[in-house]
Amino acid sequence: MRSDNGPEFRSETVQAWARAKNIRWDFIQPGCPAQNAYIERFNGTYRLEVLGAHQFFTLDDARTVTEEWLAVYNEQRTHSAIGHLPPLASKRKWQQREFPGKTEVT
Numbered sequence: 001m002r003s004d005n006g007p008e009f010r011s012e013t014v015q016a017w018a019r020a021k022n023i024r025w026d027f028i029q030p031g032c033p034a035q036n037a038y039i040e041r042f043n044g045t046y047r048l049e050v051l052g053a054h055q056f057f058t059l060d061d062a063r064t065v066t067e068e069w070l071a072v073y074n075e076q077r078t079h080s081a082i083g084h085l086p087p088l089a090s091k092r093k094w095q096q097r098e099f100p101g102k103t104e105v106t
Contacts (some may be wrong), residue, residue: 002026002036039082 001018003009005027018025028035050069058063074087082090 002028002039004033004036004040005030029095 001023003047008014009025009027015025033040046066046069048067054061054064054065076086078084078086079090083093085093
């Protein structure tokens with residue numbers, strides 16, 4: 001797991017969970033978000049479009065909104081970094097180029 005040094009990731013509870021699941025945690029250097037640019041971009045977008053745009057009363061509320069948002073984010077929304085395609089379409093295109101004849105996305 002790679003993340004920034006936010007307190008939510010450094011907390012003893014999260015780190016104990018990671019150890020129990022045999023997950024190695026790799027922290028980026030403090031003050032160097034470019035070392036984790038992909039997820040930093042995703043986190044900012046998620047924070048703006050989901051966390052900042054909705055009021056959640058239960059964890060299930062947050063999960064439902066997140067699942068709906070992820071479907072749009074991955075299947076419909078275009079991303080400039082991958083040729084203005086949605087991620088799922090980009091993955092299909094890559095698979096067809098690398099594995100001709102393969103039509104299934106896994």
